[in-house]
Amino acid sequence: MSLQEKLFEKLEAKASQMVETRRYLHENPELSFKEENTAKLIEDFYKDKDVKVTSNVGNGYGIIVEINGRGPGRTIGLRADFDALPIQEEADVPFKSKNDGVMHACGHDMHTSYLLTLGEALIELKDEWSGTVKLIHQHAEEVPPGGAKSIVESGILDDLDEVYGIHVFPMLDTGTIGLIEGNAMAGRSNFDLTIQGRGGHGAVPQSTRDALVAGAYFITEAQTIVSRRMNPMDSVVVSVTAFDAPGGYNVIQDKVVLRGTVRYLEEENKVPAYDAMSDIVAGIERSFGVECSLDYVYDYPVTYNHPKETRHVEEILEKSRGTYFNEIVHSKPSSGSEDFSYYLEKAPGTFINVGTKPEGVTEPYPNHHPKFDVNEESLMICAKALGEVVLDRLGSGK
Structure with a gap:
């Protein structure tokens, strides 16, 4: 029996455990940077196993589990995130979230x-492969500055030769594996814009500096960042997602606050997008006689899938197509962002x-929707696919 067959046999024997763990986690979600109980569950899972566990890595509850094989070889990182979102669950499942407003x-x-189960199987077979596997159980993917950057900066992953991860998407058929070579997910920046005007009576606007009108102008003008300042062959998105301007019928507001996000699939557009927004804000100050404060934060970089490694993953998985999964597709890049970058x-x-x-x-609910749901059969697909990849990369040696 080959090592891959042994790994798959162990994973199949742990199928019910994998589903049970997933449902427990689903019932007990925790928000980014608050995942204390989730982290404890992960730590307890590895407590009596022959591995090195490092807890509280980075700026939160990050956990690195180091599995050493029988001899020297590559060091491969495998990452899974474990934070939830501030969403009230509406999915009709028997293991619905028990934490109000968290899903x-x-x-x-x-x-x-799936990474817990794959990690356990790799531990049980550690005398049959060489090298090191570092399981990266990461906190706080959903909330900037995220957990990944701080884990990398801690130095605990300085010896990585390669790194791999998986994300599940209900918009893809179960049994489909999607690969993207090169720029795969967008970099992002978030912004808050405060416009300070001079409020007053709605009947005498000439005595005011209307911050609301200035804000409305900004929303319209911000769209020209993409249409007139960016290369039309590039992918850039500017979205104003909030406009806080409460008031009565006869009151012109003294101040308004807007916020939003900028996404770009080419990292070289990160700074030009900010420069363009800064120019617009300066123009609004001059045009409307208001004062603007732009808080613009560069966030997760573009997720760049290295071509050589991506092609090799396809070669590895292609050998198993038609067994535990149906097809490999070349997915389109996404304007969503990921700190796996x-x-x-x-x-x-x-x-x-x-x-x-x-x-x-027929029409599944997407990620971040209150009715988001998945097919749990994909747990085994994730575990086997990443298991195949790691065994191949370890087997090749340095």
């Missing part, structure tokens, strides 16, 4: 449960998409 609406419960800046690797469309559903 695993992005599949991080899936990520954690920081790991890919540290070491070559790729971020894999796994389809998890619920059975019998």
Whole structure:
């Protein structure tokens, strides 16, 4: 029996455990930077196993589990995030969230449960492979500055040769694995804009400096950042997502606050997008006689899947197509963002998409939706796919 067959046999024997863990995590979600109980569950899982566990890595509850094989070889990182979202769950499942207003609406419960199970199987077979596997159980993917950057900066991953991760998407059919070579997910920046005018009576606008009108102008003008300042062959998105301007019928507001996000698939557009917004804000100050404060934060970088490693992953998985999964597709880049990008800046690797469309559903709810749901059969697909990759990369040696 080959090592891959042994790994798959162990994973199949742990299938019910994997589902049970996922459902427990789904019932007990915790928000970013507050994942104390989730972290304890992960730590307890490895407590009596022959591994090195480092807790509280980075700026929160990050956990690195180091598995050493029988001899020297590559060091491979495998990452799964474990934070939830501030969403009230509406999915009709028997293991619905018990924490009011908190939900695993992005599949991080899936990520954690399959990596725990894969990690356990790799530990049980550690005398049959060489090298080191570092399991990266990451906190706070959903909330900037995220957990990945601080974990990388801690130095605990300085010896990585390669790094891999998976994200589940119900918009892809269960049994489908998606790969993207190169720029795969957008970099992002977030902004808050405060416009300070001079309020007054709605009947005498000439005595005011109307911050609300200035804000409305900003919303319109911000769209020209993409249409007139960016290369039309590039992918850039500017979205104003909030406009806080409460008031009565006869009151012109003294101050308004807007916020939003900027996404870009080419990292070189990060600074020009900010420069363009700064120019617009300066023009609004002059045009409307208001004072503007722009708080603009550069956030997660573009997720860049290294071409060589991505192609090699496809070669590995292609050998198993038609067994535990149906097809490999070349997915389109996404304007969503991911702090897995920081790991890919540290070491070559790729971020894999796994389809998890619920059975019998034509139009599934997307990630971050209150009715987000998955097909739990994709747990095994995730574990086997990443297991195949890591065994291949370890087996090749340095």
